[in-house]
Structures are given as C-alpha cells and as structure tokens.
Amino acid sequence: MNFDAAQPIYRQIIDEFKKKIIRGELKKGDRIPSQREYAEMVRVNPNTVQRAYREMEVMQMVETVRGQGTFVVVDQAGLASIKEDMAKSILTYFVTEMNSLGYSDQDLAKALEQYLRSKEAVDQ
Amino acid sequence: MAVKSITMFAALYKKQMRETLPEIVVVASVTVLIGLFVYFKLGSLLSAVAVAMVMVLGLASFLPLISSLRLGQEWNNNTIYLMMSLPVGGGMILGSRLTALLTQYILGTLIVGIVGMLLAFGMFPDDFGYYLKLSLPYWDEAFLLYLLTVMILAYFISISFFSQIIGKLVSRFSGLVTLVTFIGTLWLSGEAMSLLWGQVSIGPPDISTQLLAVSVGQITLVAAVIMTLAVLIYDRRVEL
C-alpha cells in the first residue's frame, strides 16, 4: 500500500479498511491483522497504526478482543453508512475542487453528465 | 542487573590481546629463528650468542611501546566511536590496554628467556646445572630487576597514552602535539623522580635490593600519576 505523504497516514489506513469493508473483502467477524503485523506489512510507525485502530474502534468499525485479535464488527446498516460517508467526502472534495476552478453547481453537474456519457462510449 | 566490571575488563583485555597477537608472534618467531641460527652456525662463539639474545630481548621490550600507539589508531579507524559509546570509563579502557601490553612484554621476555636457557643448556650441557646453582642466591634481585623493567615499560606506556590523548584534543597538528607532550612529560617526570630520589636514604647490608625496591616503588608511583591524568583527560575532555 502506498500512502500519500501529504495526508495523515492514520486516515489513509482507516480509509483503506473502509474500502475493504465496502467492497466486501472484509466482513463482520473477520479478523484483521494485529497492529504490529499491519505496521510491518505497510512499513509504517506502529504508533500511527495504533492511532488508526483506536479511531476505528471509536467509530465502531472494529473491536479488539484481548488475546484474540481485532475483528470487524460492521453490520449491513453500518456498511451502508460507511459507504455513504465515504461517497459524501469524495463528493465534497470533487465539488470544492470544481468550484475552485470556477464551475458553478449547474456547470459541474453538466460536466459530470458529459464525462460519464463519454466514458460509457469508451467502455463500449 | 548491571554487567560486572571484571567481565567488561576481561572483554576489553581479550580484544587488546587479539590486536597485539601479531607482535607476540613476531617476537616468538624472531627469537626462535635467531636461536636456531646461533646454535647451528655460531655455536662456539659465546659473545655472539649473548649479543643475539640481548638484541631479541631489546625487540621484546621495545615492541609493546610501538603497540601502545594503537590507542591513537582508534581515532583514525573511527573505532573510538565504539569505545566511547561503551558503558565503561577511561580507567577500564586504558587499564585493559596497559595490562595487555605488559602481558605482551612478559610473554616476549619469557620466550626469549626460555630460548636463552635452552641455548645455554645446548651449548654447555655439562656446566649448566652448576651455573644454575651458582645463580640461586641472586634470584631475589633478578626478580626485582625484572619487576623494575616491567614498571619502566608501564611508565613509558603511560606517557605514550597520555601524550596520544593530549594529541587528540587538538584538531590540527595532532602528531606534533603528541610528540611534544611525550618529550615534555618524559622530562618533567624525570625531574620529579630525581626530586624523589633526594628523599630516600639507603644503607647496608643489602644495598642492591633496597636500591631496586625503591626504584620499583618510585617508578610505579610516577607511572600511576601519569596514567591517572590520562584517564581523567580521557573521561572529561575527549570529544568526538
């Protein structure tokens, strides 16, 4: 996993897990790597991983059972809300960036539609 | 639980002995070669044998002083970084080096002594026992004389350590500073010793033993003072 060095790494770790849960690669009850294993895997400071895991616990994405490991606890409802959250933050980013380029809300809606049509054409 | 000082000293001593091994091998092989040469080629010339043995004895005594220059080498090889980061003070570092150099001297002279004895025995098998018996009453003095040579070497090594450490306090002309310090310390300590001599009085009957004993005591004292100074400066002033 490659991190964007200009963004907090613990956030990117959380996002990575969120994506995995949304894509169904991780399901409720699945065990995720221990903090130490994960730190070694992605070559990141264990304190940063600890921070990410702690936040995920607070967000009730995962739960750590003493002596057994950390498990995903997100159910169907939770999954939907995570998905919604992520989509919202991506949209927010998109809209702010487009606005900063001078696109009004209508313009950007049009631009998006156009883009999707052309993409569809290319895909076919 | 802290590591025992004696364990650390032993490790340092072992390291020093390993570094000084080449010199011991040199002394041993030169002595044996010269012994063989003398025995087979000059067997009848007693004076030649004596000269040859004095020469190798000189080598055995002088080499430890050369080996003492390895202290300064630690700076050139950057190994001083390792030495100084170890949890030991200058007393351990310099003490183990001194002990190893004295061991080198004792081993060297022991080898020369044994080869000399063997030569003497090989050349005069009949008279050897007689002369040995004749020398018995003088063994006390011989031992003191030997101890004196050990302490003289310790004295020179102390000056060598002291001046090398002083040399490392300056960033330029380190070699020159070392040399000047060496000569200066030699001169100053010589003056101190002649002052000390004025304080002692010796009388009969065993003048030679007393003379030797006083000399040993005096040179040990001077060497100890110089060594203490070297340790203090190593601990307080040396920086990397």
Next chain:
Amino acid sequence: MIEFKQVKKYFGTVRALDNFQAELPSGRVIGLFGPNGAGKSTALKMIAGLNRPNRGQVLVDGLDPRKTRDRVAYLPEIDHLYPWMTVGKAANFIGTFYSDWDQEKYLGLLSYLCLDENMKIGKISKGQRAKVKLLLTLSRRSSYLLLDEPLSGIDLLTREEIINSVIRDYREGEQTIIISTHEIGEIEGLVDEVIFIQEGKIVLTGNAEDLREERNMSLVEIMKEAMRSGR
C-alpha cells in the same frame, strides 16, 4: 525523556548547536531532520555522551549522558566496528557490555538481515556493513535508540530491509527511537514526531500526522518551507 536545555556547541568557530532547546518525549519515533551540517550528528553524539555542550545541559532521564550509556544504543554514521572482527565476534564483544543484550533477538535479526556470523567486517560490502551496524545496535533492548543517517549511501533494497528491521524492533511505548537523516522521504511513514533543524537551531517541531493534517503537505515539503522561512 531526553532534554536539551539551551545547549550551545562550538567546534572551533563553527556553531554546531545554537541555543538548542528540546524535550524529546519517550516512547516515540522521532525524526531529526535537516540539511548536512545542520547539527543533527552533534545532537545525537551529545545524547550518546560522546561530546559535551559548551553551554547548557543535556539530560537523559534526568542524568548526565555519560552515566546513561548503558541504556542508549547508538549507531554512528561512520563505520565504527573493528574490521578484523567477524560479525559473531563483534556481537560477542559488544554484547558483553550490556545487560539488555538479547541473544534471541540477535539471532532472529541475523537471519532476517541475511547475515552470517563468520563474515569478516572488513571484507563485506558497504550495504552489508550497514546491516551489521544495525544488527549490533538493535540486538539490545535499549530504552533509547539513536540512528545517525542509517540510510545514507545504502542501496534501495538494503534501505527497505533497514526500515523494516526498525519497525519490527520498535516496542511501542517503551522505546524511544531518534533517527537523523537528510533524506526524509525515505522515512515519512516511520516517524511520529519531527524536529527540523537548520544551522544548529530548531526551525519547526511537532507531531508528523498533525503537521500533515494542518498543512496538507508531506514532511519533505514542510521541511522545505520551514527551511526557507527559517533563513
């Protein structure tokens, strides 16, 4: 905890540290960043007790660094090992001096780093020598680990091995690791506190993640900016 109290250090007329004031929190991985000659090595040597301030004071756990050498593991930038020793001999020698030497850890790291006890230190490649230095430093369970430019002049693969070893070794909360380097990009993800120094002065210090969050910049960019404004 390591404290620098108004430390000044001169080498001749060169100012290596100039009113250097810092508290290095325990249990963190701290990056000491700055260009060559900024005073990084001098600061690390001071913690290791290899040199002393001209003014001010450095304290390790409240003590003079010369008294805390047994709790500090120091990896200098230069080759400080005896070239005639084998890896095994050097480990044996160094291990004798520390009660926190961990033989099991040593053996584990030895095989992890693909090193052999019989390798002679004077005869191996530069990269291997760097790994041996790291091996001997990490084989202790020391409270403080000081790494001075552990990656400089090392090939890419070996760099990864070195970074991995440090992460594997790090014991959260117990151990403080201080890494000095001018190649920040390599260890972006490794540090959690950073100290940027320039000409012996601290120009910026803080938590790496917080800095990224505040500025939306990488540590490399943050350092460039700090250096510019520090001038």
